[in-house]
Structure formats: structure tokens, C-alpha cells
Amino acid sequence: MALPIKYSFRNALVRWRSTIATVLGIGLVVFVFVLLQSLAAGIEKSSGNTGDPRNVMIVRKGSTSESASLISRDNLREIRYFEEIARNEQGEAVISADVLVLVNLPRRDGTEANVLLRGVTARGMELRPQVELVAGRWFRPGMREIVVSAKLARRFANFDVGQSFRTGNSTFTVVGWLDGQGSAFDSECWLDADECRSVFERDMYSSFLARVPDAGAMSNLIARIESDRRFKLKAESEVEYYRSQTMTAAPIRWLGGFLAITMSIGAVFAAMNTMYAAVGARTREIGTLRVLGYRRRSVVIALLLEGAMLALVGGVVGCVAAYQWNGYTTATMGFETFSEIVFQFAVTPPLVAQGLVFAVVVGIMGTLLPAIRASRLPVIEALKAI
Amino acid sequence: MPETVVAIRNLSKIYAQGEIQVTALNDVSLDIEMGEFLTLMGPSGSGKSTLLHIIAGIDRPTSGRCLVQNLDVTGLNESELADWRNQNVGFVFQTFNLIPVLTAFENVELPLLLTQLDRSERRRRVQTALDIVGLADRMHHLPKQLSGGQEQRVAIARALVTDPRLVVADEPTGNLDSHSAQEVLMVLQQLSREAGKTVIMVTHDPKAAAYGSRSIHLEKGELLKDEAVTAR
Known part of the structure; x- marks a missing residue:
């Protein structure tokens, strides 16, 4: 059986300074990820929102x-x-x-x-x-x-x-x-x-x-x-024509993904640092849990849960911050027409879900090594820790 | 004839410290009977804590056997040992080792979370254990809100709550003032005398050893003296 969730939760609260730092770090990554994806979503939404299903668009092949x-x-x-x-x-x-x-x-x-x-x-x-x-x-x-x-x-x-x-x-x-x-x-x-x-x-x-x-x-x-x-003409439904005009969104999505991955490496290390410190400070506690009968797996799960909880809060913070831009009108050069295209940031529910999942993945990745290290400590050695 | 709870046969433990080998226990054999309050005494490095750890299943001998209730614990793997410890051994540490973020109640409940008991039964058992150590009114306090003696009594309640036959205590009074130490020792004595638990306690303090029913002295990993203690 796993350790109670309150154990992970309260431990995260106890060291609130490093918890806040980790939450904000992950929050920033999620903010950038969701914001850039919401730009791309806005462009796609604008294109997807155009046209009448009864119309046929005809252009040169x-x-x-x-x-x-x-x-x-x-x-x-x-x-x-x-x-x-x-x-x-x-x-x-x-x-x-x-x-x-x-x-x-x-x-x-x-x-x-x-x-x-x-x-x-x-x-x-x-x-x-x-x-x-x-x-x-x-x-x-x-x-x-x-x-x-x-x-x-x-x-x-x-x-x-x-x-x-x-x-x-x-x-x-x-x-x-x-x-x-x-x-x-x-x-x-x-x-x-x-x-x-x-x-x-x-x-x-x-x-x-x-x-x-x-x-x-x-x-x-x-x-x-x-x-x-x-x-030598090409004909398609007007709705389909505009739906396919999303070339501009592709590099933004790519940039969003690239930045998110780059920043997430930093966030993973931040989470890892926090969790290594947490594990270091709780070595004897972990030894005690092992003595009481908790298996290595339980210790790993409790620590992963702790990291995931921190990351989830960071994810919520990032999504809430990104949501402040929802509906904000901006413009960029469209790659289809090479003209200024106007669109709105669209922080959609799937994007928020992606942001939260992304945060939890970052949290778990950052916690995995410290958790495994903690679980592998010999019980006697852990009990002797100061 | 009293039942033998712990049977130790030719137990040796050798630590490797770099190229030097340190013998912590050397061919120790010993029987501990049910309901005994055994104290392990001896100078630092005499092997008393190592012996306690092997009996409790948190360390392994280099050779020899350690049977607890006829089960050779030296043959169990890591996971089996974890389960066995949970069901058969209660631990009391010198530094109490309570989880700081959990209340007294939650600390005592920790070993029970690994059992199949339902919530109400767990609650009943935790309350009983805290009653035994006289801390039922402190169950919602965090460790930092308790005195050292109270923390150690919560640790004893945690050791008792699964109703193990064996309670091991590693210098349980080492961090306590004399009054609190006396309280803790009396609880341990009571467990042995009234509840029939087998208590094994490591101590440096002859006054603490006087609460036991039997005292073993170790030196350089060997049994030096094994004597009954006059009832206190």
C-alpha cells in the first residue's frame, strides 16, 4: 500500500520556499508553452471559423x-x-x-x-x-x-x-x-x-x-x-479551403514545442534539485518508513506524487497566467498571403489539458532520479543520517 | 517451558572498511524467550546495535542464522523482510523517528496502513495504543508540539499498534531527561510483564538496564556476560 497522499502534500508545504520556486519555474514553462500554442490555435481557429459550408472555392490548380x-x-x-x-x-x-x-x-x-x-x-x-x-x-x-x-x-x-x-x-x-x-x-x-x-x-x-x-x-x-x-482549376469546399490555410500556425507550434522542451530541461533540473534536497533532508525519515515495512516502491511513489503535485500546481499557475491572454487580438504575417493576419489568442480546453499533462511529466521526470536514489539507500545507512 | 521467540546460532557480522575488515559480531549464539525484557549492553562498537538490527530484520549477518518464531529471517528477500517487519516487529529509536508532518495519530497509524484493516479498526487500534502510552489526549498534535518523552511514547505506540510479539528499542532513553526516561522504561517493562511482549533494548545506561529481566553484555562482538536482573 502506498503512503498517504497527505504525507506527500504536507512535505511539499513544509519546505514552502523551494516549493514556490519549483512551482514558479514549472509555471513559467507551462505559461510559455500554452501561450505559444494558443497563438497557433488562434490562427487555426480564425481559419477554421471562415467560410460557408454551402460555398465552393475555385482557384488556379x-x-x-x-x-x-x-x-x-x-x-x-x-x-x-x-x-x-x-x-x-x-x-x-x-x-x-x-x-x-x-x-x-x-x-x-x-x-x-x-x-x-x-x-x-x-x-x-x-x-x-x-x-x-x-x-x-x-x-x-x-x-x-x-x-x-x-x-x-x-x-x-x-x-x-x-x-x-x-x-x-x-x-x-x-x-x-x-x-x-x-x-x-x-x-x-x-x-x-x-x-x-x-x-x-x-x-x-x-x-x-x-x-x-x-x-x-x-x-x-x-x-x-x-x-x-x-x-486547370482546383475546387473545394470554402470551409475546407480555409481550414487548410494554417501554414502560418505550423512554425509557431514548432517554436512553442521547441521552447517548451528547452525550458522544460531547466525545469526538470529545478524539480530535481528541489527533490534531491527534499530527499536529503528526509533520509532518516525514509529509513524509518522502510523499517516500518514500506517497500522501496512505496517510497518512490510517494516522492513521485510529491513532485507531480508540485508540478501540477505549477501547471495550473502557468495556465491561469496564459489564460489572461485568451481573446487578446494580435497579428502576424501570414505565410499563405504574406499579408498581416489578425487573430486572437485561443487558450482552449485541450491546450490547458496539454499544459497540465506537460507539467506533470516535467515534475515526474525531475523527481524520478531523487526518488530512486532515496529508495535504494540501505535502511541502516538511512537511519544513521542526521 | 517458556517459548523461545528468538534463536540465534553462530551469528557473525564482518564489515569491510576499505581494505580493513571489522568484526562486529563473532559467532554469537543466544536464545530469547517470550515475555523477556532483554537489555543489550556494552561499549561503543561492541556489536549490540548490530545484533539488534539483525534480529529486527534490518541488517543481514555475514554468517549464521537468526530464527524469530522459527522463521530464519536471514533467508528473506528485501520485500519479504519489509512485510515481515511490519507484521512482527515494533521499533523504538533513540531519536524517536516520528514523521514531522504527520500528527501523533497519523504516525501511529502508519504501520497499519500496510495491513488490510479497515479505517474504523485502524482508528480503534491507534486509540488503544495511544491510551496505553497515556497520550490519547495528544493524538492530533504534531511531533514538534510534543515533549521528547511524549514523542518517544508516541513512537512506542507506533511500535505496538500492529500487536507484534517482538519490540526492539535502540537506546530509547538516550535523548530523554531522567523523568521521561523513567516513564518510557516503565512502559517497556509493562509491555513485557503485562502484555507478554518480548522486548529487546540496547542501552549504555545500567539504570535503564535495571528495568529489564535479563541483561547481556557484549564486547568486541562476543557475548561476555548473560545474567538475570533482579526485579525492579
Whole structure:
């Protein structure tokens, strides 16, 4: 039978100074781990939160994103007559051809960054109902007007409603702010599609977005476009398209993992130091327990439990600290579009669980050697310890 | 005829200290009967503590046999010895060796946690053991809240709580004032006389030895004198 948990718990409390140091050390590691993973989760959440399951995204075959895709106007003329595409009350195909342009604009802090401009038709706006106007009004075609993301507006200069900025040899006036409700559209500025093509001298479209009436029509449309060798186009569900746009998250996840592992080595040694000291101070106590009939295994388990408890508290501290950032909006350069992407830290329950498990693993690894050493001490020698 | 609880046959213990070999016990043979209060006396290095440790199953002889209740404890492995100690031997140490973070009650309960007894039975036994040593009213005190004599009495309660036949005590009064020492010795004497426990105590102090029923003197690892003690 194992030693009572209160034995491990009270021993951890008795040497509270080293306990606090260990808890904070492990807490810091878990904080960094959870925070960086929450950045990646935020990016993934933003991508995963984008799109309508009834829409099909069509881009050029081989392109990794809309912004890197070019599709001819001839393709649009042919595809719009496909019977798999839904029709509106007027019998017109519900399909939008968008133009995406990357422009370099000044941030509020004086630095510069790329911003994604989406030239969008009225139908394109209908196809993206999650985008709402939260300030000002929508742009009017032919007026050099633009609606910017409210989240980008907090980061870029001249993005307040009524202000204007110059790009593509034209001056655009910001007439409104849009909100993509935590989606990838929060990292875009919208203007009229024809105006966008004209200002930026684009003869081609970047992508088509088509509405289908049902799931059967979606798979038929995708199969038809993919198999038609004239087009050289790639079609997939809009939701799937955005879900796969998580390349930016990968290096952050990698960095998070790398930093966590590097720091955890330090934390393991900190825990080991604490537990070696604890074992050293309790050598005679451990000898006594062995004399009373406790087996080596019981001593190892009690010490591992003690280390795991310390680490768990450290894990909770790290998770609570990281949670303070949950929902905080930040931005980075997206690797798909090379533009500023806005997203929120997402400290999700699975991340918290990972952080706590990680902490306990660190605690157990740090305690294992001292625990084994304690259990292997000859009883007589342990009893003679001062 | 009284029952022999401990039978020691040709027991030797040789320690290697570097290249030098130190003989702690040299061909010792001895019988200890049930209910005896045996004191082991002798100068430092005479082998008395080594003998006690071998009888209690926390050390192993170089040669010879040590039978406790007809079981040769020298043949048990580490885990078997741990179980055997828990069920058959109660220990009292010079430095009390209570677990500082556990209360008197919890300290006394420790050996019982290794048994199959349920919680209420464990509680009953712990209370009884603390009653015997006169500390039932101190059961929720931590060791640091007790005097040295009280700590040692808690240690005696811990030694008794599994109801072992054998109680071993290694200089149990060495760290106590004379009044507390007397209290502890009387408890040990009572265990031997009234509860029929076999008590083996190592001591330097002839006054302490006077509480026993039999006294053995060792010197250089050999039995020098084995004598009955007049009842005190």
C-alpha cells in the first residue's frame, strides 16, 4: 500500500520556499508553452471559423492560396452556366469572382506591412454573410471607396472612417469598418471588384466563390471542375479551403514545442534539485518508513506524487497566467498571403489539458532520479543520517 | 517451558572498511524467550546495535542464522523482510523517528496502513495504543508540539499498534531527561510483564538496564556476560 497522499502534500508545504520556486519555474514553462500554442490555435481557429459550408472555392490548380491564384474571365463565363451552381430568384448563377491584391501600407507605429485588399462583387458579399458592417457604410462602385477590417483599423494608419490612403496610384477613402466575427476576413479590406481590377490593372480574377444547392451538387461541381482539363482549376469546399490555410500556425507550434522542451530541461533540473534536497533532508525519515515495512516502491511513489503535485500546481499557475491572454487580438504575417493576419489568442480546453499533462511529466521526470536514489539507500545507512 | 521467540546460532557480522575488515559480531549464539525484557549492553562498537538490527530484520549477518518464531529471517528477500517487519516487529529509536508532518495519530497509524484493516479498526487500534502510552489526549498534535518523552511514547505506540510479539528499542532513553526516561522504561517493562511482549533494548545506561529481566553484555562482538536482573 502506498503512503498517504497527505504525507506527500504536507512535505511539499513544509519546505514552502523551494516549493514556490519549483512551482514558479514549472509555471513559467507551462505559461510559455500554452501561450505559444494558443497563438497557433488562434490562427487555426480564425481559419477554421471562415467560410460557408454551402460555398465552393475555385482557384488556379497549383496555387496555395487565393492571393497566389489567377483565373481568366473566360473561365468565369463558362463555369457560371454549370447547372450544379445555385440560382437566385432571377435565375442568375450565384457565383462571385474576386480579385485579391497585396499592398504595402503604414502601420500606426510607423512600420509598414502588407494588407490584403479584396475586390468583391455584391454577390460576393451575399456569399459571405459572416462579414458585417460595424461602422460607416459599404463602398460605392467607382468612387475609390474602401471598407477596412475593424481589427486592422486598430493597427494601420489612416484606417479610421473618413480617412484616406494612397495605393496603386489612387487615393482610397475609408467609408466603413467590417467585422469578420473572428474569421480570416478580419484580415482583409474590401472594395469593388471592377474598381480593384481597374486600379491595380488586373485582367484576371483571383478566385471564384460559388453557392451550391446541396452537398450532392457540391461534390458534382468539384468533380466536374477538377476533371475538366480545359480549366486547370482546383475546387473545394470554402470551409475546407480555409481550414487548410494554417501554414502560418505550423512554425509557431514548432517554436512553442521547441521552447517548451528547452525550458522544460531547466525545469526538470529545478524539480530535481528541489527533490534531491527534499530527499536529503528526509533520509532518516525514509529509513524509518522502510523499517516500518514500506517497500522501496512505496517510497518512490510517494516522492513521485510529491513532485507531480508540485508540478501540477505549477501547471495550473502557468495556465491561469496564459489564460489572461485568451481573446487578446494580435497579428502576424501570414505565410499563405504574406499579408498581416489578425487573430486572437485561443487558450482552449485541450491546450490547458496539454499544459497540465506537460507539467506533470516535467515534475515526474525531475523527481524520478531523487526518488530512486532515496529508495535504494540501505535502511541502516538511512537511519544513521542526521 | 517458556517459548523461545528468538534463536540465534553462530551469528557473525564482518564489515569491510576499505581494505580493513571489522568484526562486529563473532559467532554469537543466544536464545530469547517470550515475555523477556532483554537489555543489550556494552561499549561503543561492541556489536549490540548490530545484533539488534539483525534480529529486527534490518541488517543481514555475514554468517549464521537468526530464527524469530522459527522463521530464519536471514533467508528473506528485501520485500519479504519489509512485510515481515511490519507484521512482527515494533521499533523504538533513540531519536524517536516520528514523521514531522504527520500528527501523533497519523504516525501511529502508519504501520497499519500496510495491513488490510479497515479505517474504523485502524482508528480503534491507534486509540488503544495511544491510551496505553497515556497520550490519547495528544493524538492530533504534531511531533514538534510534543515533549521528547511524549514523542518517544508516541513512537512506542507506533511500535505496538500492529500487536507484534517482538519490540526492539535502540537506546530509547538516550535523548530523554531522567523523568521521561523513567516513564518510557516503565512502559517497556509493562509491555513485557503485562502484555507478554518480548522486548529487546540496547542501552549504555545500567539504570535503564535495571528495568529489564535479563541483561547481556557484549564486547568486541562476543557475548561476555548473560545474567538475570533482579526485579525492579
